[in-house]
Amino acid sequence: MEHGPSHSGQPGPRPSGEKALRGHAGGCCRASPTRELQVRDGAARRREGGAPRDGLPPHQAGPRPCAWARGGAGSAVEEQPRGHGHTALHVAARHGRRAVVERLMVAAPALSCGVNDAGVSPLYLAVSCRSTGIVKALVGRRHAAASASGPNGQNALHAAVLQSAEITSYVLRWSLDLAKETDGLGSTPLHYAASDGDPEIVSQLISSAPSAIYLQDQQGFTPLHIAAWMGHVDVIRDILQACPDAAEVTDNNGRNFLHVAIERGHESVVKYVVGSTFAGGVVNEQDNNGNTPLHSAVLAGKPKLAILQSELLDLNIANNEGRTPFDLVSDITSFLPMIGFVLKLSARGVCIGTRRQDFILPWKGVEMKEWIEKLSKNLGIVAVLIATIALTAMFNVPGGYDSKGMPNLRGTFPYNAFLVLDTMAVASSMIATMLLIYGRGAAVRSSAAWICLALIFLWYALMGMILSFMAAVVPGLDNAILIKRIMWCIFALPFFSLVVLSFVWAAPAPTITSVGLLFRAQIGEDRMRTRRHAGRRFPLVGFYLSVLYLFWFLNAIAFAFTLHIIMITV
Incomplete structure (x- = not known):
């Protein structure tokens, strides 16, 4: 077979483009990508200490022609793998x-069968x-x-x-068996697709290999x-529609x-499962430790999850340690x-476990003491600062004083x-400052109560200072309605948003929901027993709820008062 052109003894000018190389065995190397592969091939050989060609030093010998340009046979292409075991096909791909x-x-x-040193094809x-x-080029030829x-x-x-x-469909059409193969951790391609959350790709895999679901x-x-770990509801829905009994696998x-x-x-x-027809089979299922999904919700500290909305939920299942969700x-x-959790579980009439009550200690957060110390210091600084600003403003009333010293x-x-x-x-x-001073010297349990009260007064001190500022600004505005509206929008919109969101964000539940839960807990058949157990274990709950409702009430008053001022001044 005739070989490609040999290099002369002098470097001379190098051709470029389609005339760079000429060879046989399937045609010549015409494209610039081939030329790049040549250069890489020659550079790799020179790095590896390859012998100079035609008696020239490596930097003058020029790039070595492609394998098939040199010999034209497929075996010649396979002879020399690049660094790290890469073949020419690896480099091109x-x-x-x-x-x-x-x-x-x-x-x-046959190059398509080879792998590099890392086992990559x-x-x-x-x-x-x-x-x-x-x-498409690689899978278009069906090589067994x-x-x-x-x-x-x-x-x-x-x-x-x-x-x-698109790439997934090409690979699947080429070999369906790949859908059932696992990696070193036992994961199939469907595990990978479920983690990514693309419903189209998941549907392709399910239709091609439904047994991979299990x-x-x-x-x-x-x-x-x-899919549940990543929160992909669409993927969960597709899997359960194809194989409903997959929900039973643990x-x-x-x-x-x-x-x-x-x-x-x-x-x-959680919302999707609670509203589904198969919820009864999973919401009360226990794991190896005897914990139900409700136990898991309590351990995760997620009281707002919709699991508590399920009518099929059994609240009184005890785990292997004899503890119900309320105990946890x-x-x-x-x-x-x-x-x-105390509020929502009490409203549902939850039962406690079978432990002796004298062994149960009142709730005490691990970080409560540190939280009280840090918060009381910061709140004390804010309270003193507000008092200083408000007192200074009292001596600089809006509009100034007349010759007699009257505003x-x-x-x-x-x-x-x-x-x-x-x-x-x-x-x-x-008042907030005094409550904080007293709270720091009290016990941990009562300190939390004093700080909650101090927060209420501090919140309204802040609102009073902001509203008094706007009341002082109003007399200085001219009669232009547009200017007044702009000023009130700059002030009122963020203030209104904060007040309204306080009704939504406030834990343990939004305002109406919280009131409804408390009402249900007070009128239940076992209300006395529930109140006794909740009060013994969680003594701060009742006080906190009272402060919370007071906070909402005062917020509503401040909201209405602000609206009144705006309507009068605009």
């Missing part, structure tokens, strides 16, 4: 050279680089021995499901567990997918989630509003 890949598949189709490289054209291997036991389909639905990784997680710890979703705090998944509330270290605006509504609001700010800030 990694750099997206489709024309080169197609030529190599004609000259040496050219097909896996093409998929991971999102080179759709090269993937072609490799789809990737690192860590993965195959090309593991990578394809994380790239695009395959478990080393932790016992099925693709349904993975992991190595006996947890179903609802346990996993609750531990991760995915509200959307004592283990919550955060204050507001604890109150949320110029006395008797007007803005001036009277300023006096009332500024006085409220001074009085509230001073």
Whole structure:
């Protein structure tokens, strides 16, 4: 067979473009991608200490022609793997050279069976680089021995499901068996697709290999567990529509997918399960420790999860330690989630476990003491600052003083509003300061109560200072309605948003919901027993709820008063 052109003894000018190389065995190397592969090949050989050609030093010898240009036979292409075990097909696939890949598949189709030192095949490289054209070129020829291997036991389909639905469809049509293969951790391509959350790719895999839904990784997680872990509701819906009994599969710890979703705090998944027809089979299922999904919600400190809305929920199942969900509330270290569970479980008539009551200690958050110390210091600084500003404003009344030392605006509504609001700010800030001083010297349990009261007064000192400022600004505005509206919008919109959101954000539940839950807890058949047990374990709950409702009431008054001022002045 005739070989390609040999290099002369002098370097001379090098041709470029389509005339760069000429050879046989399937044609010449015409494209610039081929030229780049040549350069890389020659550079790699020179780095590896390859002998100079034609008696020239390496920097003058020029690039070595491609393998098939030198010999034309497919075996010549396979002879010399590059660094790290890369073949020419690996290099072309990694750099997206489709024309080169197609030529190599004609000259040496067996290259598609090779893997590099990391166990990665050219097909896996093409998929991971999102080179759709090269993937089509590689899987378009049905080679029985072609490799789809990737690192860590993965195959090309593991990578394809994380790239695009188009590449996934090409790989699936090429080999359906890849959908059931697992990587080093026991994960199938469907596990990967469920973690990414693309419903189209998940549907392709389910229709191609529905049995993969039941395959478990080393932790016992099925693709349904993975989707629940990531919070992908659409994927969960597709899996359960295809195989409803997949909801019954548990992991190595006996947890179903609802346990996993609750531990991760995915509200959307919990709502979907609670509203489904199969909820009864999973909401009360116990894991290896005897914990139901409700136990998991308490341990995760998530009182706002929709699991408590299920009518099929059994609130009184005890785990292996004999503890009901209500008993586990004592283990919550955060204050507001604890109150949320106490209120919601009491409203549902929950029962306690079978432990002796003298062994049960009152709730005490692990970080409560540190929280009280840090918060009281910061609040004390804020309270003194507000009092100082409010007192200073009292000596600099809006409109100034006349020659007799009397306020110029006395008797007007803005001036009277300023006096009332500024006085409220001074009085509230001073009361908050005294409560904080007393609270720091009290016991931990009573300190929390004093700080809650101080927060109420401090909040209204802050609101009084802001409203008194606006009352002082109003007399200085001209009669232009537009200017007044702009000023009130700058002030009022953020203030209104904060007041309104306080009704929504306040734990343990929004205003109306919280009142309804408390009412249900007070009128239940076992209200005396529930009140006794809740008061013994969680003594701060009743006081906190009283302060919370007072906070909402005063917020409503402040909201109405602000509206009144705006309507008068605009």
